[in-house]
Amino acid sequence: xxxxxxxxxxxxxxxxxxxxxxxxxxxxxxxxxxxxxxxxxxxxxxxxxxxxxxxxxxxxxxxxxxxxxxxxxxxxxxxxxxxxxxxxxxxxxxxxxxxxxxxxxxxxxxxxxx
Amino acid sequence: xxxxxxxxxxxxxxxxxxxxxxxxxxxxxxxxxxxxxxxxxxxxxxxxxxxxxxxxxxxxxxxxxxxxxxxxxxxxxxxxxxxxxxxxxxxxxxxxxxxxxxxxxxxxxxxxxxx
Numbered sequence: 001x002x003x004x005x006x007x008x009x010x011x012x013x014x015x016x017x018x019x020x021x022x023x024x025x026x027x028x029x030x031x032x033x034x035x036x037x038x039x040x041x042x043x044x045x046x047x048x049x050x051x052x053x054x055x056x057x058x059x060x061x062x063x064x065x066x067x068x069x070x071x072x073x074x075x076x077x078x079x080x081x082x083x084x085x086x087x088x089x090x091x092x093x094x095x096x097x098x099x100x101x102x103x104x105x106x107x108x109x110x111x112x113x114x
Numbered sequence: 115x116x117x118x119x120x121x122x123x124x125x126x127x128x129x130x131x132x133x134x135x136x137x138x139x140x141x142x143x144x145x146x147x148x149x150x151x152x153x154x155x156x157x158x159x160x161x162x163x164x165x166x167x168x169x170x171x172x173x174x175x176x177x178x179x180x181x182x183x184x185x186x187x188x189x190x191x192x193x194x195x196x197x198x199x200x201x202x203x204x205x206x207x208x209x210x211x212x213x214x215x216x217x218x219x220x221x222x223x224x225x226x227x228x229x
Contacts, residue, residue, distance in 0.1 A: 004157075031215050040123070042204060042219040043158075050214060058216065090157055096215050102148070103217060105157035 001026050004106035006091050012112045013081040021076040021109050023091030031096045032074040033103065034058075034066065036087040043090065049074055050096070081113045116141040118207050120220035127227055133195040135223045137188045137205030147188040148206040148217065149179055158204065164188060175199070195227045 007022045025032065030051050035043040045058030049068040063085060065077040074093075078085060088110050092103040117140045127133050139145055146165055150158040162173025169181045179190045188205060202224050206217040 033216075035219075040221055042118075042221040043217075044219075045216060048214060048216060056214070092158075094215055101215065102160045102163060103215070104160070105150075107157045108155075 003027065004091055004093055004104055006089075006106035006109050008109060009107070010110045012114060013078075014114060015081060015083065017081050018077070018079050019081070019111075021078070021089055021091075021111075023074045023076065023106060024072050025074075025091075025093040025104075025106075026072065027093060027095070027104070028071060029093035029095050029104075030071070031094045031101075031103075032068065033092045033094075034064075034074070034076045035090045035092065036060065037090060037108075038087050046076065046089075078111075083113050085111065086113045087111060116145075116207050116209050116212075116218045118205050118218055118220035120203075120205055120223045122223050123221075124224040124226060127195050127225070129197050129227050129229050130194050133190075133192040133199065133225065133227070135190040135203050135205075135225060137190065137220060138186050139188060139205070139207040140186065141207055141209045142211065144210040145188075146208040146210060147179075147181060148208070149173065149177070149188075149190050150204045150206065152202040152204065152222075154201075161190070161203075195225075197227050197229055200225055200227045 033048045034046040047066040049055045091106040094101040094103045149161040164181045205220040
Protein backbone atom coordinates (compact mmCIF):
# COMPACT_ATOMS: atom_id res chain seq x y z
CA UNK A 1 0.00 0.00 0.00
CA UNK A 2 1.23 3.48 -0.84
CA UNK A 3 -1.00 4.94 1.91
CA UNK A 4 -1.89 8.60 1.38
CA UNK A 5 -0.22 10.31 -1.55
CA UNK A 6 -0.27 14.01 -2.40
CA UNK A 7 0.75 15.94 -5.49
CA UNK A 8 2.46 18.22 -6.13
CA UNK A 9 5.13 18.37 -3.41
CA UNK A 10 5.85 22.04 -4.02
CA UNK A 11 4.10 24.81 -5.92
CA UNK A 12 4.49 28.55 -6.33
CA UNK A 13 1.40 30.48 -7.38
CA UNK A 14 0.84 34.07 -8.29
CA UNK A 15 -1.93 36.02 -6.57
CA UNK A 16 -5.26 35.28 -8.25
CA UNK A 17 -4.21 31.99 -9.84
CA UNK A 18 -6.06 28.76 -9.13
CA UNK A 19 -4.87 25.22 -8.55
CA UNK A 20 -5.94 21.83 -7.31
CA UNK A 21 -4.06 19.87 -4.69
CA UNK A 22 -4.45 16.16 -5.28
CA UNK A 23 -4.88 13.56 -2.54
CA UNK A 24 -5.31 9.82 -3.05
CA UNK A 25 -5.47 6.97 -0.56
CA UNK A 26 -5.40 3.25 -1.30
CA UNK A 27 -6.51 1.97 2.10
CA UNK A 28 -10.25 2.03 1.32
CA UNK A 29 -10.76 4.58 4.06
CA UNK A 30 -14.13 6.29 4.27
CA UNK A 31 -13.03 9.47 5.99
CA UNK A 32 -10.66 12.01 4.49
CA UNK A 33 -9.42 15.37 5.74
CA UNK A 34 -7.55 18.42 4.53
CA UNK A 35 -5.41 20.44 6.95
CA UNK A 36 -3.13 23.41 6.62
CA UNK A 37 -0.07 23.84 8.80
CA UNK A 38 1.29 27.26 9.62
CA UNK A 39 4.36 27.81 11.83
CA UNK A 40 3.49 27.82 15.52
CA UNK A 41 -0.19 27.21 14.79
CA UNK A 42 -0.46 23.47 14.59
CA UNK A 43 -2.81 21.97 12.02
CA UNK A 44 -6.14 23.55 11.15
CA UNK A 45 -8.92 21.55 9.50
CA UNK A 46 -10.06 22.98 6.15
CA UNK A 47 -12.58 20.42 4.89
CA UNK A 48 -13.44 16.84 5.53
CA UNK A 49 -15.41 14.06 3.89
CA UNK A 50 -17.13 11.02 5.37
CA UNK A 51 -17.65 9.25 2.06
CA UNK A 52 -18.08 9.77 -1.66
CA UNK A 53 -20.38 12.70 -2.31
CA UNK A 54 -20.37 13.91 1.32
CA UNK A 55 -18.19 16.81 2.41
CA UNK A 56 -18.33 19.47 5.10
CA UNK A 57 -16.46 22.56 6.23
CA UNK A 58 -13.83 22.48 8.91
CA UNK A 59 -12.37 25.33 10.92
CA UNK A 60 -10.81 27.38 8.07
CA UNK A 61 -12.73 26.68 4.80
CA UNK A 62 -12.73 30.16 3.24
CA UNK A 63 -10.96 30.30 -0.11
CA UNK A 64 -11.09 26.55 -0.65
CA UNK A 65 -13.41 24.00 -2.20
CA UNK A 66 -13.47 20.22 -2.23
CA UNK A 67 -15.20 17.37 -3.95
CA UNK A 68 -15.30 13.63 -3.31
CA UNK A 69 -16.48 11.65 -6.31
CA UNK A 70 -14.65 8.44 -5.36
CA UNK A 71 -13.55 6.77 -2.13
CA UNK A 72 -9.90 7.13 -3.11
CA UNK A 73 -9.63 10.79 -4.15
CA UNK A 74 -10.22 14.02 -2.24
CA UNK A 75 -8.90 17.02 -4.21
CA UNK A 76 -8.65 20.50 -2.66
CA UNK A 77 -9.28 23.44 -4.95
CA UNK A 78 -7.86 26.92 -4.38
CA UNK A 79 -9.64 29.64 -6.28
CA UNK A 80 -8.08 33.11 -6.56
CA UNK A 81 -4.97 32.34 -4.52
CA UNK A 82 -3.97 34.86 -1.86
CA UNK A 83 -0.73 35.27 0.13
CA UNK A 84 -2.62 34.15 3.25
CA UNK A 85 -2.91 30.71 1.65
CA UNK A 86 0.85 30.23 1.75
CA UNK A 87 1.12 27.14 3.90
CA UNK A 88 1.85 23.44 4.00
CA UNK A 89 -1.20 21.36 3.18
CA UNK A 90 -1.73 17.85 4.51
CA UNK A 91 -4.30 15.30 3.50
CA UNK A 92 -5.26 12.52 5.92
CA UNK A 93 -7.58 9.54 5.94
CA UNK A 94 -9.08 7.14 8.44
CA UNK A 95 -11.34 4.11 8.32
CA UNK A 96 -13.76 5.13 11.09
CA UNK A 97 -15.45 1.86 11.80
CA UNK A 98 -17.27 3.53 14.67
CA UNK A 99 -14.27 3.86 16.95
CA UNK A 100 -11.43 6.38 17.18
CA UNK A 101 -9.47 5.15 14.20
CA UNK A 102 -6.10 6.70 13.56
CA UNK A 103 -5.72 9.34 10.88
CA UNK A 104 -2.91 8.62 8.42
CA UNK A 105 -1.22 11.58 6.78
CA UNK A 106 0.25 12.23 3.37
CA UNK A 107 3.68 13.86 2.91
CA UNK A 108 2.25 17.33 2.32
CA UNK A 109 2.22 20.02 -0.36
CA UNK A 110 4.20 23.20 0.30
CA UNK A 111 2.42 26.11 -1.39
CA UNK A 112 3.74 29.64 -1.76
CA UNK A 113 1.56 32.45 -3.09
CA UNK A 114 3.45 35.50 -4.30
CA UNK B 115 -15.70 23.03 21.62
CA UNK B 116 -12.45 21.19 22.00
CA UNK B 117 -8.97 22.59 22.42
CA UNK B 118 -5.43 21.46 23.08
CA UNK B 119 -2.58 23.31 24.72
CA UNK B 120 1.07 22.43 24.43
CA UNK B 121 2.65 24.91 26.81
CA UNK B 122 6.23 24.53 25.61
CA UNK B 123 7.32 25.70 22.17
CA UNK B 124 10.58 23.78 22.56
CA UNK B 125 12.01 21.14 24.87
CA UNK B 126 15.75 20.61 25.07
CA UNK B 127 17.15 17.40 26.52
CA UNK B 128 20.48 15.61 26.52
CA UNK B 129 20.67 12.20 24.92
CA UNK B 130 20.01 9.48 27.46
CA UNK B 131 17.94 11.71 29.72
CA UNK B 132 14.17 11.38 30.18
CA UNK B 133 11.98 13.29 27.76
CA UNK B 134 8.58 14.75 28.61
CA UNK B 135 6.34 16.73 26.27
CA UNK B 136 3.31 18.28 27.95
CA UNK B 137 -0.26 18.41 26.68
CA UNK B 138 -3.50 19.55 28.27
CA UNK B 139 -6.91 19.40 26.65
CA UNK B 140 -10.49 20.58 26.91
CA UNK B 141 -13.52 18.77 25.49
CA UNK B 142 -17.23 18.78 26.19
CA UNK B 143 -17.43 15.06 26.72
CA UNK B 144 -14.82 12.36 27.14
CA UNK B 145 -11.69 12.54 25.01
CA UNK B 146 -9.83 10.42 22.59
CA UNK B 147 -6.21 11.61 22.67
CA UNK B 148 -3.42 11.21 20.16
CA UNK B 149 0.27 11.98 19.77
CA UNK B 150 1.89 12.48 16.37
CA UNK B 151 5.48 13.22 15.40
CA UNK B 152 6.69 15.19 12.39
CA UNK B 153 10.22 14.96 11.05
CA UNK B 154 11.51 17.78 8.83
CA UNK B 155 9.74 18.01 5.47
CA UNK B 156 7.61 14.97 6.25
CA UNK B 157 3.99 14.28 7.08
CA UNK B 158 2.75 13.44 10.54
CA UNK B 159 3.38 9.97 11.89
CA UNK B 160 1.13 8.38 14.50
CA UNK B 161 2.80 7.54 17.82
CA UNK B 162 0.04 6.45 20.18
CA UNK B 163 -3.54 7.04 21.28
CA UNK B 164 -5.69 6.83 24.38
CA UNK B 165 -9.21 5.49 23.97
CA UNK B 166 -10.21 4.00 27.29
CA UNK B 167 -8.89 1.72 29.97
CA UNK B 168 -5.32 1.81 31.27
CA UNK B 169 -4.17 5.37 31.78
CA UNK B 170 -0.64 4.52 30.62
CA UNK B 171 -0.47 4.04 26.87
CA UNK B 172 2.57 2.60 25.13
CA UNK B 173 3.36 3.50 21.54
CA UNK B 174 5.99 3.45 18.83
CA UNK B 175 9.73 4.05 19.26
CA UNK B 176 9.65 3.59 23.04
CA UNK B 177 7.24 6.44 23.70
CA UNK B 178 4.44 6.31 26.24
CA UNK B 179 1.83 8.74 27.48
CA UNK B 180 -0.16 9.03 30.66
CA UNK B 181 -3.80 10.08 30.65
CA UNK B 182 -4.81 12.07 33.73
CA UNK B 183 -8.50 12.88 33.73
CA UNK B 184 -8.46 15.09 36.82
CA UNK B 185 -5.69 17.26 35.38
CA UNK B 186 -6.99 16.94 31.79
CA UNK B 187 -3.49 16.08 30.67
CA UNK B 188 -1.88 13.60 28.31
CA UNK B 189 1.88 14.05 28.61
CA UNK B 190 4.22 12.19 26.28
CA UNK B 191 7.26 10.54 27.82
CA UNK B 192 10.33 8.56 26.87
CA UNK B 193 12.68 7.21 29.53
CA UNK B 194 15.88 7.72 27.54
CA UNK B 195 15.92 10.20 24.64
CA UNK B 196 17.84 9.65 21.40
CA UNK B 197 19.24 12.27 19.04
CA UNK B 198 16.93 10.77 16.41
CA UNK B 199 13.93 11.77 18.57
CA UNK B 200 14.55 15.40 17.60
CA UNK B 201 11.35 16.39 15.81
CA UNK B 202 8.09 18.33 16.12
CA UNK B 203 5.49 16.65 18.34
CA UNK B 204 1.75 17.27 18.16
CA UNK B 205 -0.93 16.40 20.66
CA UNK B 206 -4.48 16.07 19.33
CA UNK B 207 -7.88 15.54 20.89
CA UNK B 208 -11.16 14.25 19.57
CA UNK B 209 -14.41 14.49 21.47
CA UNK B 210 -15.90 11.03 21.90
CA UNK B 211 -19.25 12.52 20.79
CA UNK B 212 -17.83 13.68 17.43
CA UNK B 213 -18.78 10.96 14.97
CA UNK B 214 -16.89 12.62 12.13
CA UNK B 215 -13.53 11.95 13.74
CA UNK B 216 -12.36 15.55 13.62
CA UNK B 217 -9.13 16.20 15.50
CA UNK B 218 -8.09 19.39 17.23
CA UNK B 219 -4.32 19.78 17.23
CA UNK B 220 -2.04 21.62 19.59
CA UNK B 221 0.49 24.10 18.24
CA UNK B 222 3.30 21.59 18.48
CA UNK B 223 6.44 21.23 20.60
CA UNK B 224 9.87 21.14 19.02
CA UNK B 225 12.08 18.55 20.74
CA UNK B 226 15.84 18.99 20.47
CA UNK B 227 17.99 16.15 21.76
CA UNK B 228 21.69 16.98 22.00
CA UNK B 229 24.46 14.37 21.97
